Amino acid sequence: xxxxxxxxxxxxxxxxxxxxxxxxxxxxxxxxxxxxxxxxxxxxxxxxxxxxxxxxxxxxxxxxxxxxxxxxxxxxxxxxxxxxxxxxxxxxxxxxxxxxxxxxxxxxxxxxxxxxxxxxxxxxxxxxxxxxxxxxxxxxxxxxxxxxxxxxxxxxxxxxxxxxxxxxxxxxxxxxxxxxxxxxxxxxxxxxxxxxxxxxxxxxxxxxxxxxxxxxxxxxxxxxxxxxxxxxxxxxxxxxxxxxxxxxxxxxxxxxxxxxxxxxxxxxxxxxxxxxxxxxxxxxxxxxxxxxxxxxxxxxxxxxxxxxxxxxxxxxxxxxxxxxxxxxxxxxxxxxxxxx
Numbered sequence: 156x157x158x159x160x161x162x163x164x165x166x167x168x169x170x171x172x173x174x175x176x177x178x179x180x181x182x183x184x185x186x187x188x189x190x191x192x193x194x195x196x197x198x199x200x201x202x203x204x205x206x207x208x209x210x211x212x213x214x215x216x217x218x219x220x221x222x223x224x225x226x227x228x229x230x231x232x233x234x235x236x237x238x239x240x241x242x243x244x245x246x247x248x249x250x251x252x253x254x255x256x257x258x259x260x261x262x263x264x265x266x267x268x269x270x271x272x273x274x275x276x277x278x279x280x281x282x283x284x285x286x287x288x289x290x291x292x293x294x295x296x297x298x299x300x301x302x303x304x305x306x307x308x309x310x311x312x313x314x315x316x317x318x319x320x321x322x323x324x325x326x327x328x329x330x331x332x333x334x335x336x337x338x339x340x341x342x343x344x345x346x347x348x349x350x351x352x353x354x355x356x357x358x359x360x361x362x363x364x365x366x367x368x369x370x371x372x373x374x375x376x377x378x379x380x381x382x383x384x385x386x387x388x389x390x391x392x393x394x395x396x397x398x399x400x401x402x403x404x405x406x407x408x409x410x411x412x413x414x415x416x417x418x419x420x421x422x423x424x425x426x427x428x429x430x431x432x433x434x435x436x437x438x439x440x441x442x443x444x445x446x447x448x449x450x451x452x453x454x455x456x457x458x459x460x461x462x463x464x465x466x467x468x469x470x471x472x473x474x475x476x477x478x479x480x481x482x483x484x485x486x487x488x489x490x491x492x493x494x495x
Contacts, residue, residue, distance in 0.1 A: 157274075157281045158330035159483060161220025162453050163212040163293075165319035166440070167203040170195045171299075176313055179304035187313070188438075192417040196316035196441025198299060205238040205295030206245035208319030210252030213293040216321035217253055220330075224254035227323075228287045229280060232262045233269040233294030233445050237301060241353075249293050258291070267413060268338070268471045269294065269445035270320075271479030275336040277324050293321035296444040301350060301369040308371040312348075312442075314414055320446030331452075331467065331483040335399035337392040341384055344476035347377040385419070385472070390426045392480035393470050400482040408465040410434045411451035413472065414442040423470070435460070447471060448481075463487050 172195045177184040187193050209232060217224060232246035239245065246260035265272045273292045280287055299315035324333070351370050352363045359367065371377055393410075397403055404427040412420060414437040424434060435454050443450055448469040455461045463485055470480040 156326055157278050157324050157333040158328040159322055159333065160325045160330040161216040161218070161222070161323035162449055163215025163217070163219060163321040164450050164453050165208045165211040165215065166197045167200050167208070167317050169198045169200050171198045176304065180310070180313060181305070190416060191310070191313055192414070192420070192436065192438050193314050193441055194438045196299070196314060197318055199297050199317040203297065203317060205234045205297055206232070206248045207239065208295035208317070209234050209245065209293040209321065210249045210319070212319035212321040213249055213253045213291055216291070216293070216323045220323040220325070222289060222323060225256065226289045227253070227255040227258045227291045229290045230255055230258045230260040231273050231276065231290065231292045232260070233264070233273050233292060234262065235266070235294070235296055235298055235444060236264060237298050238295065249291070253291070255291065265477050266473030266475050267444045267447070268473040268477040268479040270448050271336060271469060271471055271481050272338060274333060274481050275338060278333055278336065281326055288326050290324045291321065292324065293319070294446055295319045296446055298369065298444060301367070303368045306368070306370065308374040309369055311416070312369060314442040316441030316443050318443045318446060318450070320443065320449035322449055328486050331485050334482045334484055335396045336479065336481045337395035337399065339388055339392050339478040341388065341476045344377060344380055344474070347371055347373050347476070348474040386422050386426060388472065388478040389423050389470055392478045393427060393468055396480040396482045397468065402466060402482065404428055406466050407433060407468055409455050409461050409467045411448045411455065411467060411469040413447035413470070414440065445471065445473065461485060
């Protein structure tokens, strides 16, 4: 058993608006707002480093769960590879920030699908290690640093933002009971999106530092491939996770989706037969990568869209190319105390 007992979200104060994105990219502002679905997005201040933002969110999640850091047995960092320092494990710093002194820690990365993957790993840890009672998943994100707004091929990533997110999972409730997860990968898209320099293939040197940006290596192939597989991938993992849990899309009270262009968001909802009222579109937040599902559930709880008895699905996709979905149910009685 695994229950999501607490959530935390940290958002930096600075914002980049649709008009500023339009100015940087040369796009009309209406395209940024209506086609890309970005009204504004959080961007980092001088102290907003990924692992630090993860630690701040983790503190909020612990408070939400009514737990101290000393209760945490495992810390999983879902901070992306663009983080405070290269070739560095971020999970121990997150543990240090919340006084999770007895926890063992590791980093996990599957790009924007990482939170769903971390839930799958957490479920397995609870099942295989009876000594684990509480597990912290936390991550920070600021891949927006790597966007060149003059590069049209990365237009779908103009929404990349900055922030931190965290979730506390415990072996026992109350909370959101994790019922199932489903993961999928399309390896044909393995080399499409990457930073072309800074690795072993093309090490950084004084002449190539300006190339240290996210680039699409095969833009036409990626576009045509995603037209074929993106929506079916989302529907496959969401419906698959629902089927494992014994439900169908008609049973869903809420779908937490990552930020994507409005037409794609609408297509997923229509493919599941869901109204727009059963989700929240993140136009004022941009894309926080793997943290979007955490933010979406937090916003849904604050807006009263979910409550005791609600059935939720979380779904995300990440370059590489990965899809993931999880199904959770808010158990009766969870609204008291920790989830009031």
